[in-house]
Amino acid sequence: MAVQGTILVLDGTSTNRIMLKVQLTAAWYHVVQGERLQGLAGLLRRAKPDLVLTSQTLPDGTAADVKRLVQADPDLIGVPVVAIAPQNDKAARLKALADGLDDVLVHPFKDTFLLARVRSLLRARAETQDLHVESGSHPMGFAEPGTAPFMPPKAARVAILTQSARTGTLWQNALSKRTRHSLSAHTSTNLHGVLSGPVPDAIIFEISTNPSSLNLLADLKSRSTTRHTVLIGVLGEENAALASEALDRGADAICMDGFCAEEALLRLDSQIKRKTRLDQMRASLRRGLVDSWVDPLTGLHNRRYAMRAMDQIAHQSTRAGKGFAVMLADLDYFKAINDKFGHTGGDLVLTEAAKRLKQAVGSAGFIARIGGEEFMIGLSQTTQAQALKLARSLCDCIRREPFDLPDTPAPIPVTISIGLIATHANVTSPTLQPAGLEGLIKSADIALYAAKTAGRNQVRVRQSAA
Template sequence: MQGTILIVDAIATNRIVLKVKLATAFYDVLQAGSMADALAQAKQRTPDLILSALDLPDGGAGALCAALHANPQTDNVPVIAIAAHADNPARMAALKEGVQDVLRKPVDDTLLLGRVRSVIRAHNAAAEWQVRDDTTRALGLGLAETEEHFAPRGHCIMVGPDAAHLQKWAAQLRPVLRARLTLAPTASVMRTAAQEAEADVFVLALPDDTAAALDQLRLIAELRAHAATRHAGVLVLQTSPDPTLGAQALDLGADDLMSEGFDAAELALRFRALLRSKRMQAQLRASVRTGLQAAVFDSLTGLHNRRYAMPHLKHLADHATSTGRPFAVLAADLDHFKQVNDFYGHASGDAVLVEVAERLRACLRSTDMISRIGGEEFLVVMPATTLNEARRAAMRICDAISSRRFEVPGSADPIAVTISIGMAFADPTKKAARALDQEAETGESLLNRADKALYAAKGQGRNQVTLGRPAA
């Protein structure tokens, strides 16, 4: 499944129609007929996204947002509202209350799915960083939060091919934006971004011509690839509705979309939301980076050490249980490593460990946690992964270690090294469905299972992957 979506609507037909569309796209769909029902379900199983009718019998999408934010467990769950008839004041009220977007009926399927993909992608990325920050804070290494009123003014760069339109919009926007505003023609935006102070949000205004609009959207990839702009927010502004183009913008990496033309108040509101998100993500990255570099990285390999790995595994297991996302644990150990130290010296053993760390990084995703937990022992935690994906990753590691020999200072010729891997996999959803009376899988139980599988791999000849089976 690509994620869990909770549909909230008092009308059963509306829920069924949406469920069919989303289930076809391989989302796990939950349903609720009221705000109270939605809040109860969200506490039992935290969804990745809530699609709510703008108006509900016991409140509305905005009130639902406020109630979600009041509970730490559901504080970060995004909400998209769908409205049959929503005037501009109603839309603005919902956006101010924290709703990600208000889509008007009839909702184009392409745009709906594009918006869903974009919001869930951003939610999952933020959740992974939050899990790491939780680990850091549990170790007493978190940074103090910056008060919002002490934060510097944001910087917005508006980009478009029509200078007259940009000037006109800027005149309407400046009184309500309360941020620095720079205008840039499409052809020179990257040069402008390099010359100006750090940009917080880029607003890409799309022309009506489809070919020109597609050319403008190519800027998203450039912004994401440049070190100075990769973390900036990107808001795409369509001067005329085009659902396919809007969905394409979101799939290319835009953070937000205004599909109904320019509105100064709405753009300012969306800018502030993107600015808050950018600063929060920057603070999470800084917290993880600064705190962990000092205390929880292995000084030889640069990988996480046991002090970080064990709490992180616990946090991830708890997070997986609450969200229903599967994850995998790999326990890996170099084969006959003592012989390397004995025959070639400890400097050669260190060289092998450093190169093994590099090959592990090359085989795994940026969201996977890799740690050195002992002399030649490594632990890999793979969040939000399937069993087949985890197995393929483990096989890649075995091949990457054994297929190329290691250059070491104590030997004139490269030496051969192999690795054995024990794997444990947890799918909280299936576990719960199989035996509701059993306790959820913990990080410790997964690690024990992976360790037993590692011993089995050693006993079966080494240089292989063995899957640990859960207890009956």
């Protein structure tokens, strides 16, 4: 079985390191050991850990120092650092959280809880890594600038879910005195009330031995609306088995030994910051994906999208036993427009033409700008007669009304030429190969050239070989 990840264990006491190594290697983790801050930067570069478990106090530093060293290495972005605090030392646990550690475990701990927390943290680490790869290493350059700050929201929406309304009110009152977050309290049976308004950024929920509390957690994680909501569980007593199950079902953090407003808020603020960072990365990725498919001038799709969409149309139409069509359209004498009215005037003509063409095509297919003044239109499950009718309406929508340009005495007339090829219902799989699709587009281009040489402002059809 392959190892599940690399974990760096830091502790000045060798027996503590050995015990952790035994527990972790038994679960197929690769364990690297260290005992002090000195030389740690080099060890981090060599080991590239997925998770760091460190004693809260080292011979020459603290867990907070370890966290700073990890954060200073750009290759270790998102690597969680977990402090190991002494048993029955609540102050030490709170200090570790206040110092920015991703979590704090109290020694000694049971294997089940340790491994559940490790799994939970590594899942979070993997999510961060995936977003970094997708948004930062993509050839289209989707990432935000590396120096762009991730700003947490001024006030997050936080829902409190408890077994009784009285407990929820007590928790809400205790938290409201310490935070600017917007708080609302609900009973665990009133999930509808939680989700009826804006989706909470975080939910602090009471975990009980009643199976319904864990089922509720699984329900929240499975919903698309709350999949990225921070979930912080509160256990009334130390129950490693119950805490482990909650972590494996998707809890982001667990507060043991009952509700403590200070601990809950420290964990909440840490998790909200992480959620905000990931939300911004997801938004950046979505913007990048949109930008990679969209022409920035006209707002139409671009050539990259058009080729993928055309391939999909070909497959869908062939499976349905229907024909499909490809059009190439080119604005007539566009160079003369640019020469006379400048590129600003040309851009205005392009954007207005794109608007008219998109409106005319409607839901019948897609339209993309694939070159300077050239457009591609793809129509699925259509006939040549239907495609020809639409092509003529596209010519009409451009020709019918002259284009207004600023600082021109009168609107200018613009026309468009279109080349069309439509396949028949009996087209078979060879046309679905890249060469076949390119051949169809080349045929549409030949038809477009024929429309140009015949006097422009018209449609020419290239007959399919099928």
